[in-house]
Amino acid sequence: MKYFNVKNLSLNFSFHFRALQGQYQNDLKGLIFDTNNPLIGRISGEDILTRIFQIDVNRSKWIDLSVTFSMIIAYRVIFFLMMKINEDVTPWVRGLLARRRLKQQKKVSGNQTASNGPDHLTRRLLSAILCCVRSTNNRR
Numbered sequence: 544m545k546y547f548n549v550k551n552l553s554l555n556f557s558f559h560f561r562a563l564q565g566q567y568q569n570d571l572k573g574l575i576f577d578t579n580n581p582l583i584g585r586i587s588g589e590d591i592l593t594r595i596f597q598i599d600v601n602r603s604k605w606i607d608l609s610v611t612f613s614m615i616i617a618y619r620v621i622f623f624l625m626m627k628i629n630e631d632v633t634p635w636v637r638g639l640l641a642r643r644r645l646k647q648q649k650k651v652s653g654n655q656t657a658s659n660g661p662d663h664l665t666r667r668l669l670s671a672i673l674c675c676v677r678s679t680n681n682r683r
Contacts, residue, residue, distance in 0.1 A: 558614050564598050565607030572600070 571588035578586060592598045 558611060561607045561611045561614070564596075565604040565611065567592060567596055567598060568600070568604040568607070572604075 571591055574588035576586045576588070576591075578584065589600050592600050
């Protein structure tokens with residue numbers, strides 16, 4: 544009975560890893576390179592892939608391409624969902640925070656007198672500003 548081996552599990556979901564691995568397989572598979580040293584002989588593209596780049600040659604480049612395209616589609620779907628959730632959730636959160644602030648202000652304003660409350664001061668300030676604006680408009 545074989546046991547689960549983590550070393551044999553090659554689940555690399557990096558976009559660049561898959562793209563470069565597929566590109567190297569596409570470029571180097573089937574090529575043979577001459578060397579300056581006659582003792583070494585010719586070097587095949589598969590040797591370069593397995594020894595230098597440590598790429599599994601048994602897996603097809605089309606699998607890497609399909610994984611790359613599926614990751615592109617998945618990232619676009621995730622981005623779209625995040626934008627839609629942001630559009631729907633943000634107004635709800637702002638409304639919830641506004642309701643909480645309103646409840647807190649009602650509790651605080653219930654403890655204060657009506658003449659010294661923040662709403663009364665805001666109205667007095669706005670009326671003073673409006674009076675100043677009206678008086679400057681009448682002068683022209």
